[in-house]
Amino acid sequence: xxxxxxxxxxxxxDVLVIGGGPAxxxxxxxxxxxxxxxxxxxxxxxxxSGPTASGGTGVWYVPPLEDAREAAxxxxxxxxxxxxxxxxxxxxxxxxxxxMNELAEEGKYPFPVGPDGxxxxxxxxxxxxxxxxxxRVKRAGVRILDHSPVLELLTDSSGAVxxxxxxxxxxxxxxxxxxxxxxxxxxxxxxxxxxxxxxVNTGDGALMAAxxxxxxxxxxxxxxxxxxxxxxxxxxxxYYNFATFYHEDGSVLEGAGSQGGRSVIAxxxxxxxxxxxxxxxxxxxxxxMRLGQVNFFLPFDRMGINPFTDRFPVTxxxxxTVRGTGGVHVAGDHGETSTPGLYVAGDVATxxxxxxxxxxxxxxxxxxxxxxxxxxxxxxxxYATTVxxxxxxxxxxxxxxxxxxxxxxxxxxxxYQDVVSVVRDExxxxxxxxxxxxxxxxxxxxxxxxxxxxxxxxLYATDGDAVRARSAAAMVAHARWMYTSALARTESRGxxxxxxxxxxxxxxxHRLLVGGLDELWTAPSPWTRDLASVVS
Amino acid sequence: MIEVVSTDRCIECDKCVxxxxxxxxxxxADGIPVIARQSDCQxxxxxxxxxxxxxxxxxxxxxxxxxxxxxxxxxxxxxxxLLGSYRKGIGWGHGRTPGALVAVGPALPPARxxxxxxxxxxxxxxxxxxxxx
Numbered sequence: 001x002x003x004x005x006x007x008x009x010x011x012x013x014d015v016l017v018i019g020g021g022p023a024x025x026x027x028x029x030x031x032x033x034x035x036x037x038x039x040x041x042x043x044x045x046x047x048x049s050g051p052t053a054s055g056g057t058g059v060w061y062v063p064p065l066e067d068a069r070e071a072a073x074x075x076x077x078x079x080x081x082x083x084x085x086x087x088x089x090x091x092x093x094x095x096x097x098x099x100m101n102e103l104a105e106e107g108k109y110p111f112p113v114g115p116d117g118x119x120x121x122x123x124x125x126x127x128x129x130x131x132x133x134x135x136r137v138k139r140a141g142v143r144i145l146d147h148s149p150v151l152e153l154l155t156d157s158s159g160a161v162x163x164x165x166x167x168x169x170x171x172x173x174x175x176x177x178x179x180x181x182x183x184x185x186x187x188x189x190x191x192x193x194x195x196x197x198x199x200v201n202t203g204d205g206a207l208m209a210a211x212x213x214x215x216x217x218x219x220x221x222x223x224x225x226x227x228x229x230x231x232x233x234x235x236x237x238x239y240y241n242f243a244t245f246y247h248e249d250g251s252v253l254e255g256a257g258s259q260g261g262r263s264v265i266a267x268x269x270x271x272x273x274x275x276x277x278x279x280x281x282x283x284x285x286x287x288x289m290r291l292g293q294v295n296f297f298l299p300f301d302r303m304g305i306n307p308f309t310d311r312f313p314v315t316x317x318x319x320x321t322v323r324g325t326g327g328v329h330v331a332g333d334h335g336e337t338s339t340p341g342l343y344v345a346g347d348v349a350t351x352x353x354x355x356x357x358x359x360x361x362x363x364x365x366x367x368x369x370x371x372x373x374x375x376x377x378x379x380x381x382x383y384a385t386t387v388x389x390x391x392x393x394x395x396x397x398x399x400x401x402x403x404x405x406x407x408x409x410x411x412x413x414x415x416y417q418d419v420v421s422v423v424r425d426e427x428x429x430x431x432x433x434x435x436x437x438x439x440x441x442x443x444x445x446x447x448x449x450x451x452x453x454x455x456x457x458x459l460y461a462t463d464g465d466a467v468r469a470r471s472a473a474a475m476v477a478h479a480r481w482m483y484t485s486a487l488a489r490t491e492s493r494g495x496x497x498x499x500x501x502x503x504x505x506x507x508x509x510h511r512l513l514v515g516g517l518d519e520l521w522t523a524p525s526p527w528t529r530d531l532a533s534v535v536s
Numbered sequence: 537m538i539e540v541v542s543t544d545r546c547i548e549c550d551k552c553v554x555x556x557x558x559x560x561x562x563x564x565a566d567g568i569p570v571i572a573r574q575s576d577c578q579x580x581x582x583x584x585x586x587x588x589x590x591x592x593x594x595x596x597x598x599x600x601x602x603x604x605x606x607x608x609x610x611x612x613x614x615x616x617x618l619l620g621s622y623r624k625g626i627g628w629g630h631g632r633t634p635g636a637l638v639a640v641g642p643a644l645p646p647a648r649x650x651x652x653x654x655x656x657x658x659x660x661x662x663x664x665x666x667x668x669x
Contacts, residue, residue: 044558048555049557053580054582109636110637111637123639124636125626127628128635128636146554170559194598196578197557197578198578199557200557200578232579234579238644240647241646241647252651253650253651254651257649261647261650285643288640291635291638295581295625298596298621298622302595303596303597
């Protein structure tokens with residue numbers, strides 16, 4: 001890993017945050033405010049990386065009134081397959097309320113003002129939000145390492161996480177951070193689908209967590225696909241609530257819709273192109289859409305399309321566990337994992353705790369990111385204090401395996417491209433990952449398992465290619481956890497719909513853990529404590 | 537994908553090199569950033585938002601354009617007002633009102649189901665969930 005030691009950067013800190021999106025910036029901010037020295041490493045650039053920065057999001061910002069909060073919580077029970085947890089929802093609602101108010105008052109986020117003269121704090125524009133978050137993080141004294149993808153975690157002799165090692169791709173040097181605690185905030189995995197802003201989200205954090213013994217949960221809830229113009233990357237499914245969908249010959253695609261009819265679009269796309277016109281938006285709606293989400297119109301304006309009158313082709317782009325709810329199992333109230341010294345926040349952590357098996361819009365996702373980030377940052381700072389400065393001198397070992405330390409003879413350095421192709425072929429297709437059936441999931445999983453065995457033996461690259469190879473391996477691991485869980489959950493619940501098991505099975509009213517790297521296992525979660533009850 | 541770096545407009549501040557989340561640009565020998573890894577471009581438009589002189593243009597297509605596409609022609613982009621249009625839209629830049637201040641989206645109705653009877657389809661503008669989702 002240390003090919004050119006003279007160029008290498010070695011740093012020590014109390015808390016290392018990996019990932020600079022919403023969860024990572026809230027974690028870094030709160031850790032620094034708790035008195036910790038903090039380093040934040042981003043694969044890209046903290047401020048533009050990830051789906052929030054380039055988009056916009058609603059926020060689950062609900063006033064602290066008993067009725068409003070109860071309605072906010074109960075409205076999602078059924079959609080989530082009764083797997084969310086009321087205690088976690090309450091905590092997230094409380095923390096999100098505080099964080100959004102902090103963002104307004106201290107961060108000076110320019111929220112719009114309503115007719116009553118009050119700021120409307122239920123939505124965030126991504127570029128503005130993340131530019132402000134970066135500024136706040138820097139002012140709190142956090143050292144930011146941009147363009148510094150982490151390749152692997154470091155552990156001490158007890159197995160506790162003690163830092164990480166990575167590559168500074170604009171300098172072409174390796175770096176190591178020795179830390180008292182590490183917060184993973186690397187996002188979910190969208191499998192390089194180009195869904196807006198998600199190409200940095202290749203599941204790197206989940207792989208690193210699994211390599212140090214953490215398990216995952218809810219990985220079957222990974223069937224998120226977003227509507228976008230066929231030629232484009234801009235996903236904004238909610239605006240298609242106003243749309244009518246068509247076959248190529250202009251006849252209406254019966255049953256298609258942005259919600260409750262997306263699988264109809266997926267089925268059609270297997271055999272034909274699908275077209276759409278956003279024809280039910282009034283002139284007032286249209287004007288509001290332009291203000292609410294500027295980038296939604298970039299594809300149309302730049303291609304000379306009027307989306308309200310023209311018929312344009314659409315596609316569905318995979319959002320995997322970015323918008324699905326699976327991720328690293330959260331073992332404590334503050335983002336602890338089963339591995340000491342390692343914390344998770346945002347999309348890399350399972351969002352089942354507040355969403356169960358389904359997330360519709362972004363509002364729960366943004367609330368989860370900022371809340372879990374704040375908690376993980378504070379908890380990591382406390383943990384780093386207990387292990388003390390001596391922790392910086394611990395002897396450590398590098399925990400990375402796949403694509404870093406092959407078990408056999410290394411292959412071509414560009415072999416990661418073949419791995420990426422396999423992942424795309426087995427995960428993007430609607431009839432494998434979205435319209436799920438055991439007869440199709442089983443062979444897909446076998447192919448992915450074969451690919452994993454082969455890559456463990458021979459996938460290896462150095463420097464910048466090492467980052468790409470690691471991402472490729474992480475996507476294979478992610479897909480295997482997804483399909484292993486999908487096959488184990490022999491029912492339809494939340495977003496996980498099995499064509500061979502169409503009904504919800506009351507006997508499977510539990511969360512599902514999955515783990516392992518070479519050999520995978522699943523088990524009902526023993527930690528389920530306050531699940532929403534099934535209301536008939 | 538990123539298609540245009542305007543040599544005339546570029547002030548060699550390297551902001552795009554810094555902010556591109558997928559590291560598409562390199563610093564050029566002459567100071568002008570070069571599109572070194574276009575295939576890594578995820579078409580997120582962030583470089584355009586951050587360019588202080590509107591020297592960059594990201595075509596909305598997820599694949600590279602044909603060489604003769606008008607969207608690669610700086611003159612066309614200026615004439616149509618497309619160059620710099622994203623930064624203007626989000627209200628970034630001196631003297632502009634931040635777009636966030638006026639970002640109040642439409643009330644979102646429940647999703648229409650294509651081909652469903654009108655009574656089953658919601659009326660536009662009658663939904664209750666405001667802003668973006």
